[in-house]
Amino acid sequence: xxxxxxxxxxxxxxxxxxxxxxxxxxxxxxxxxxxxxxxxxxxxxxxxxxxxxxxxxxxxxxxxxxxxxxxxxxxxxxxxxxxxxxx
Numbered sequence: 259x260x261x262x263x264x265x266x267x268x269x270x271x272x273x274x275x276x277x278x279x280x281x282x283x284x285x286x287x288x289x290x291x292x293x294x295x296x297x298x299x300x301x302x303x304x305x306x307x308x309x310x311x312x313x314x315x316x317x318x319x320x321x322x323x324x325x326x327x328x329x330x331x332x333x334x335x336x337x338x339x340x341x342x343x344x345x
Contacts (some may be wrong), residue, residue, distance in 0.1 A: 259325040260332045264339040269304045271314040274305070276343030281305050289325025291335060302335065 268276050273288040284291045284302040295310070297319070300311040302321070313319060319339075324333040 259322060261320055261322050262332055262336055263318050263320045265318045266313055266315055266339065268343055268345050269315050270345075271317070272308055272311070272343070274309065275297050276345055277308040279306050279344040280308055280335075280338060282333055286333070287323075287325070287331035289323045289328045289331045289333065290320050291321065291323050291331055293321045293335075294321040295319045307343050 266272060270276075281303055292301055292317055295311060295313060298311050301307040311319075318340065319331055321335045324334070325331070342343075
């Protein structure tokens with residue numbers, strides 16, 4: 259299991275479009291990919307779960323990846339957030 263934190267830079271937070279970008283990236287990996295924010299946990303492979311976390315601009319989330327390609331998955335998740343989630 260590997261973990262890393264990233265801050266959300268999108269001014270509108272994780273609304274439907276960036277949540278979809280995040281989920282599509284996560285679905286490319288076999289590992290389980292979740293993130294936490296405070297006491298909220300979300301499955302990064304589920305749009306509804308990501309939207310339910312109510313992540314806003316400036317929030318820091320911690321990705322937790324576990325599985326055979328966990329290192330690559332974690333790097334990809336951090337990179338997609340740093341790249342602005344398609345916005």
